[in-house]
Amino acid sequence: MYKCVAVAEVQSFVERCMRAVGTDPQHSTALSQVLTEADFRGHFTHGLNRLEVYVRDIKNGVTQPQGEPSIEKEAGATALVNGNNLLGPVVGNFCMELAIKKAKEHGIGWVVCKGSTHFGIAGWYSAQALQHGMIGMSMTNTSPVVVPTRASQSSIGTNPLSVAAPGKAGDSFLLDMATSGVALGKVEMCHRKETEIPQGWGVNSKGLETVDPKEVFEGGGLLPLGGKEITGGYKGYGLAMMVDVFCGILSGSTFGTNINDGRGKTKDWLTWVTVS
Amino acid sequence: MYKCVAVAEVQSFVERCMRAVGTDPQHSTALSQVLTEADFRGHFTHGLNRLEVYVRDIKNGVTQPQGEPSIEKEAGATALVNGNNLLGPVVGNFCMELAIKKAKEHGIGWVVCKGSTHFGIAGWYSAQALQHGMIGMSMTNTSPVVVPTRASQSSIGTNPLSVAAPGKAGDSFLLDMATSGVALGKVEMCHRKETEIPQGWGVNSKGLETVDPKEVFEGGGLLPLGGKEITGGYKGYGLAMMVDVFCGILSGSTFGTNINDGRGKTKDWLTWVTVS
Numbered sequence: 079m080y081k082c083v084a085v086a087e088v089q090s091f092v093e094r095c096m097r098a099v100g101t102d103p104q105h106s107t108a109l110s111q112v113l114t115e116a117d118f119r120g121h122f123t124h125g126l127n128r129l130e131v132y133v134r135d136i137k138n139g140v141t142q143p144q145g146e147p148s149i150e151k152e153a154g155a156t157a158l159v160n161g162n163n164l165l166g167p168v169v170g171n172f173c174m175e176l177a178i179k180k181a182k183e184h185g186i187g188w189v190v191c192k193g194s195t196h197f198g199i200a201g202w203y204s205a206q207a208l209q210h211g212m213i214g215m216s217m218t219n220t221s222p223v224v225v226p227t228r229a230s231q232s233s234i235g236t237n238p239l240s241v242a243a244p245g246k247a248g249d250s251f252l253l254d255m256a257t258s259g260v261a262l263g264k265v266e267m268c269h270r271k272e273t274e275i276p277q278g279w280g281v282n283s284k285g286l287e288t289v290d291p292k293e294v295f296e297g298g299g300l301l302p303l304g305g306k307e308i309t310g311g312y313k314g315y316g317l318a319m320m321v322d323v324f325c326g327i328l329s330g331s332t333f334g335t336n337i338n339d340g341r342g343k344t345k346d347w348l349t350w351v352t353v354s
Numbered sequence: 355m356y357k358c359v360a361v362a363e364v365q366s367f368v369e370r371c372m373r374a375v376g377t378d379p380q381h382s383t384a385l386s387q388v389l390t391e392a393d394f395r396g397h398f399t400h401g402l403n404r405l406e407v408y409v410r411d412i413k414n415g416v417t418q419p420q421g422e423p424s425i426e427k428e429a430g431a432t433a434l435v436n437g438n439n440l441l442g443p444v445v446g447n448f449c450m451e452l453a454i455k456k457a458k459e460h461g462i463g464w465v466v467c468k469g470s471t472h473f474g475i476a477g478w479y480s481a482q483a484l485q486h487g488m489i490g491m492s493m494t495n496t497s498p499v500v501v502p503t504r505a506s507q508s509s510i511g512t513n514p515l516s517v518a519a520p521g522k523a524g525d526s527f528l529l530d531m532a533t534s535g536v537a538l539g540k541v542e543m544c545h546r547k548e549t550e551i552p553q554g555w556g557v558n559s560k561g562l563e564t565v566d567p568k569e570v571f572e573g574g575g576l577l578p579l580g581g582k583e584i585t586g587g588y589k590g591y592g593l594a595m596m597v598d599v600f601c602g603i604l605s606g607s608t609f610g611t612n613i614n615d616g617r618g619k620t621k622d623w624l625t626w627v628t629v630s
Binding site: 153154155156183184185186188213241243251253255256257258259260276277278279303304305308309310313314316317319320323324327328 | 429430431432459460461462464489517519527529531532533534535536552553554555579580581584585586589590592593595596599600603604
């Protein structure tokens with residue numbers, strides 16, 4: 079049975095949960111907006127479902143409840159931001175605003191960030207460019223759950239990328255995708271339902287394709303977009319590496335297997351580009 | 355039986371072929387460099403194999419043998435270039451040089467181009483940034499041979515993208531990939547050998563997956579990276595659209611099904627970004 083809940087009520091609930099653990103009210107609002115938007119768009123894996131993690135990370139000190147991001151380095155159309163381990167959406171909004179400001183001055187803005195935390199759906203940030211008649215991009219690297227082509231262990235994240243471009247009559251193009259074939263949540267659903275997963279989703283601990291969701295969680299991992307080598311899986315792997323280069327390496331942060339395993343320590347690093 | 359041919363000899367052969375049909379000597383050299391590099395790296399579909407097409411396009415007036423690209427619009431870190439229908443590598447080198455120059459001034463350069471022709475391997479251009487210690491990107495849209503998710507007709511190109519990033523001790527990261535699962539040339543090879551193609555490569559004229567290469571050519575097409583919908587093919591389709599947005603739409607050129615069918619009329623449009 080489903081029950082409809084008003085958007086404003088969901089937002090208020092998120093805000094109250096975050097404030098209850100000492101989060102800055104404005105930061106709480108920033109998070110509530112992106113989580114509600116994710117649920118509203120149907121990305122249920124990135125909505126209210128994740129609230130518990132954000133609350134927990136504030137409580138255990140992984141995420142800082144108070145403060146502001148800072149600009150570490152700035153040159154023309156580019157900047158390096160330190161998120162100071164604040165809530166991902168606070169850092170994300172800060173970077174996107176900076177990128178838009180730079181794009182208005184230089185035609186394009188490219189902002190890279192370190193010291194951020196989980197920022198929700200990547201499309202939330204790229205879409206902000208639309209209001210300014212600009213193209214927006216956002217990417218983030220994540221904890222390693224994807225097994226590269228010819229490997230047997232997961233060593234790279236689902237590393238999503240998003241591009242938003244304004245269209246005619248208020249319409250727009252919005253791409254928001256993980257560079258793995260599917261999200262881990264989809265495998266989890268099959269696991270719970272005790273059904274097989276389709277070929278091309280995951281591998282077992284030997285790096286071999288499996289249709290048993292249990293094997294994916296027990297030492298296996300996700301396949302990159304494209305699946306096996308014969309169907310171009312190395313391309314999805316290459317795209318995930320590209321996101322690691324733009325986010326983790328360009329910002330002087332962590333990447334690949336150096337990113338913590340997501341058990342209370344996940345950190346994301348972000349990058350934006352905006353073309354006016 | 356194979357015969358080894360010296361790189362210089364291959365380059366000289368390409369140059370002489372192009373000059374014989376009236377191509378500017380410097381333009382002929384630009385083309386010979388990228389075609390030779392493609393063969394040298396093992397991208398045989400984009401090397402000497404294509405020489406005939408470049409010669410033919412000069413002869414039938416699709417490609418202009420003489421002239422220079424021009425800058426139509428310039429603002430800060432960005433520019434719009436008109437390739438004036440010159441040889442793709444001439445236009446590509448021009449745009450990449452401009453992007454690198456802008457990146458030195460503004461931290462990043464983003465150059466979009468219209469009126470270009472087939473430019474060979476995308477990685478030739480992104481890799482030029484490496485010599486300056488920069489990250490390079492290049493993309494181009496192409497004639498429609500890919501059938502989008504839930505469609506039955508090809509309406510988008512294999513739209514490749516490339517990213518090059520400098521590494522330690524002279525090493526580097528170089529991604530150069532089509533956003534389709536495989537290149538059309540791979541299906542052609544199976545067709546000639548009269549073997550089946552693997553699942554996930556192509557569809558028939560009804561948009562249904564097929565293992566018969568003949569069906570791919572007879573009204574069918576390639577699948578986007580990710581293959582069918584269940585394995586994330588819509589993501590490869592989204593990436594191809596992203597490339598169309600950055601190349602065809604941003605430059606005010608052609609995109610999607612508006613691009614000619616490749617029979618002597620193929621035009622590519624290009625974009626570059628360089629981050630210093």
